[in-house]
Every structure is written in structure tokens, then in C-alpha cells.
Amino acid sequence: MELGYVGLGNMGGALARRLLLQRKLRVYDLRPETMDRLAERGATPTQSPRALAEQCDLVMTCLPTSDHVRAAIFGADGLAAGLKPGSLIADMTTGDPNATRAMAAEAADRGITLFDAPVSGGPHGADAGTIAIMVGAPDELYARVKPVFETISPNVFHCGDVGSGHVMKLVNNIIAAGVRTLTFEAVAMGVKNGLSLEKCAEVLHKGSARSYSTEITLPRLASGDLLANFTLGLMHKDVRLACQLGIDSGAPMPVANLVRELFQMAINDHGSHEDVNMLIRLIERNAAVRVVGG
Secondary structure, three states, X not given: OOEEEEOOOHHHHHHHHHHHOOOOOEEEOOOHHHHHHHHOOOOEEOOOXXXXXXXXXXXXXXXXXXXXXXXXHHOOOOHHHHOOOOOEEEEOOOOXXXXXXXXXXXXXXXXXXXXXXXXXXXXXXXXXXXXXXXEEOOHHHHHHHHHHHHOOOOOEEEEEOOOHHHHHHHHHHHHHHHHHHHHHHHXXXXXXXXXXXXXXXXXXXOOOOOXXXXXXXXXXXXXXXXXXXXXXXXXHHHHHHHHHHHHHHOOOOHHHHHHHHHHHHHHHHHOOOOEXXXXXXXXXXXXXOOOOOO
């Protein structure tokens, strides 16, 4: 099976690097320098999604939004123009489940099978081979592609039919965003009442409030590092998609919608391209306390 990868940002680039440890890989990104870096690891750069698709049986995409995925597949010189009937597209973007299902139906009309396989665990998880991969695909297709994803990580999960991987990713990300927000809020209260950020990180990591935010984020902040390599805009997009899915399916999400509003406030203060951990500055302002120096 000939593989291709489209979208070589922080996440897609890490996933592509992991694949290159065991597989040959054609790659495409709008930024030539990202392809050049992967070429040093053995990847084959291509001139367009179409050119890549013409040489591949399975193409993986990892792009900011489902709209970007649609453009990469169905736009001028897109994947659909180059893929042979029977070829596969695995969308590893954190996308809109309904948009994914619509694209899958449109691709099927062209003899192409599209399914979803978003990931969670960040670029460091991809590089370490520990990332979770959530696949939405029919049983037979899942069995066929699982060995490919296992070259990235053993943590591959079949979540159901097309779109269900993206549903699972939205469940994951709204929980992650909510826990991050409440952790920052609670720690700001603790610091204002005499605790240090370092002590909060140390104790919370061993207590019942333990989470990714206490295990990874707080120690990072305590060291003065605000960078999670994930933007406020992307987190807001994920939370918004989860809230919209709740609306569309009649599942009330009052807490999630509050989290969405708080991320919007942080974006208004700092811009959508700032790191997600800049949320702490909004929390600090609201609590009138400095939690992280710098």
C-alpha cells in the first residue's frame, strides 16, 4: 500500500515522522520547507495534492478544519482528481463529523473511500508512539487500515462508522478544554490565597484532580514555558464544534458553552494564533493575581 500525507504542521508533521520510521511516504504541504525537512528523513515531496494522490493508495490528511480538508480533496488539483477508484483517504484532522460524512458520500460517488482517524496526545505523543488514534470506518475497512496506524501507535481504537472518530475526538477535546479552564481558575484562586504554582502542580499531580493539565501543563507553566504548540483558535474551533454537535443532537452542554465563551474572550484579548495556554492570562486578569511570570 503506497502512502501519502497532506498537511505537515505541528501534528501532521509529527505523525508523518512516525510513519517514516517504518514506511515510505509521499508528502505535500503548502510550505516547501516542511516538505524539505521530511525529505531529509526519507519522504518524497510532491507538487500538489493531485500529484501525490496519483501515486498513492491511502492518503492521510491533517489540516486545521474540515473546510481545509474539503479544499484539499475536491479543490483544483485536489486529491480526488488524482486518486484511482478504490483508493482511501483517512482524515486525521479534528473535524466536523457531519462535514466528514458529507465528504465521504461525495467521495464515494467518485469511487473513493473517505473515513476519519483523528488523534489525541499532541506532537510529543506522536513522536513517542503513544498517541491515541480514533477511527471511524466500517469493520472491514478498519481491519485493513489498522496495521498502518499501528506503525504510528499501538493505541488505535475503532469508534464506529464514518464520523464516529471525529465525534470521539470532540468528546475528548471538550473535556480537555474544560479541565484546562477549571484547573487554571482553581490554581489562580490558590495562588491568590498563598499557594505557589509549583506546589499546586506537585500536589494535584498526585491527587484526585490529576489530569493532563496537572501532569503536563502546570509543570510547564511553573518552568515559565507557556507554549503547548496548539493555538487558542484551534481549541475554540474544537469546543465550538462540540457545542454545535450538542445543539444538533439535542444534548444540552451548558458548561461546554461557557468554556467556549471563555476561549472567545481569550482570543479577543490575545488573538487566535496565540498559544492555548494564554488562557491563563484571562484567568489571571479576572482573579487579579499573577500565576505565571513573564
